[in-house]
Amino acid sequence: MLPSPAARRIAVVVKGYPRLSETFIAQEILALEQRGLDLEIWSLRHPTERAVHPMHKAIRARVTYLPEYLYEEPLRVLRGAFWSLGQKGFGATIKAFWRDLKRDFTANRVRRLGQAFVMARELPAEVRHLHVHYLHTPASVVRYAALLTGRTWTFSAHAKDIWTTPDWEKREKMAEARWGVTCTAQGTAHLQSLARPEQVSLVYHGLHLSRFPSPPESRPARDGSDPLDPVRIVSVGRAVAKKGYGDLIQALAALPPDLHWRFAHVGGGELLGSLKKQAEQAGIASKVAFLGSKAQPDIIGLLQVADLFVLPSKEAKSGDRDGLPNVIMEAASQGLAIVATDFAGIPEFIRSGTEGELVPPSDWEALSNALNLLARDPERRKALGSAAFARLRRDFSMEGGIDVLEERLRAVSDNTQKEAERV
Template sequence: MLPSKTARRIAVVVKGYPRLSETFIAQEILALQERGLELAIWSLRHPTERAVHPMHKAIKAPVTYLPEYLYEEPLRVLRGAAWSLRQKGFGPTIRAFWRDLKRDFTVNRVRRLGQAFVMAREMPPDVGHLHVHYLHTPASVVRYAALLTGRTWTFSAHAKDIWTTPDWEKREKMAEALWGVTCTAHGASHLQALSDPQKVSLVYHGLDLSRFPAPPESRPARDGSDPQDPLRIVSIGRAVAKKGFGDLIKALAALPPDLHWRFAHVGGGELLDALKKQAKEAGIADKVIFLGSKAQPEIIGLLQQADLFVLPSKEAKSGDRDGLPNVIMEAASQELAIVATDFAGIPEFIRNGVEGELVPPGDWEALSNALNLLARDPERRRALGAAAFARLRRDFSMEGGIDGLERRFRSLAESPSKEPEYV
């Protein structure tokens, strides 16, 4: 449906909802909800995880799921297509779709157009603006739906969508969007070089510390010398190539035999079975546990009991890479010493030797050495953890970013809707 002249609600479009790996999106939606903005959530995919984050339970915005695959809901798609065919925006939409399809001749392109037909037809008229998380496939759906209905749209870009989307596609989408934000200086610089620099702003996700308990008052001074009380190492993240967990298994296997440790991984992912096999072949399966996806309270408990957090992010062969992983900041919220890679957005928060130890991405030997040195030095771990927590509170709280987004969204929601303009 076309927006009414008094449209006030904002549709937040995501690839999947809810997702444990995207707590930064849930945090933003919840914060905007608590500030009184009227939101609606539209998701390209249904949930695939059983565990639900407490934030998702607190979010009251209605959720609409688009057909994940067009053949699963053919009547819904046909009704959307028939409705779209009668709209003034149909011509511009098809021209944009055809230009995209000629450069990327895939079924995925057709699926996004079908989802946009459904979204455009079913979007309530009190929704005047669309905001999409991720500049790749979700933004394609939003772009087509916006062209069909004359609505304005904006975007949040994060990681994979920045580095695996072709430059021509990013340029064209950013040219049509009102504005966009992204969560690392590295990503912002890249996108600003492809568009009007004023259109793209750096907005760190930050962390809502009100959702987290205070750090433990103290931690046992484990140094790996006691086989009855081994050092506890933890990591959190999907088992995918860009997280570098294969490098971590190599690094753990190379630790000296006189160092006693245990490692716990939290997260699902396509490489989980391969990592378990790698750990077994490396002879460390009895020291490593893969816990799968866990709810937030369990994760916080794990961080509080750990001695060391590690995340060896790197660039995947596909070009995919992290932004600034929220799990880094979550570890810092518990004053946990951090070892990570000097890559992507991580050094924007962790400065080597100040808030944690950074090693080159893909260098498992350097990673093993950093783990070994910190494992044996409880005082050094305490100092790094305290510094990371101080930096988190000082420079990476959620409030600053949400303040800016609230101002932008409120100006959109409170502006009277204009008649659609088509070219």
């Protein structure tokens, strides 16, 4: 039975939900909901963090969790598989799956197919279009589910999924998707080289400034000369290789002894233990605080009382890299001076010497020098922070990107509905 003409619900598929490191996705879902789009969320994983962002609490969309591992819900997977056997798209789905498996013979490929079986069976009839975040694992599940059911799909690509997914896989997925967007010019150019250029568009996440307090009217003029009032340096990001925190510990350890400072890191991640050990071995553990994951209000509070924000992103050995990290824009929302690396999407927002200071990735000596100079110069920090906030308001507000997504999602939903009615 076809859905009624009024049905326009879209399933938004994510790898995990909710996740503090992906507030840009929550921001997008909430904004689209507030513009009247009927959405539901499908997640490949259950949440792993206790804290949630206030935006997650405001989102009304129903959340469905697929079996994270197939053995955990065998009956659900079997029901999905038997149901899928009777679908017209089963042959095309299995053909696509075998092509993928031959080139990447891993258990993860089988898990994606099993999740797709479950999703295809359980999707409500009124959902005719799927929009997936990330072009790697989540897009595989969506691709198979779309082949099984005849639904259409689109994608938002971000960072790791662009740079660690094989080119053959990206080409084949993009050829089947209606369109896609990504959040950096670098990522856009790469994906356009593998697809029809008009199929992939640059859409910055931006920041919804109404969700953030205004920057502090003034900050203490700390210059690192007072041991009782040290310069406060902060960073927010997962402790993973692409964030470059090992370089940052080296840079902090190399700061001159006459400069008084404290550093706070917010975020979880697999490298936290080794970073703490590195700080101890470097003799700076008493000046460094690893605070773990924090809710957004706590992070904003930390940014408001800080003097400097730092993010030394680089390319990991796996090829993983950042896009344009939202935390850079969040720091700018509080008028905070920023030191980062001239890498990935960061220079699309921060122009070195204008909105912040950029150093080469993996160059801890240049990073240390930039931190030292800015720590001693409160007036320079104020100028850079004000310029970053002005650029954020002028060129990187959320509304422009949401305008594009709303228009495109409404158009593809309407077209899909008309196609279904003609069948």
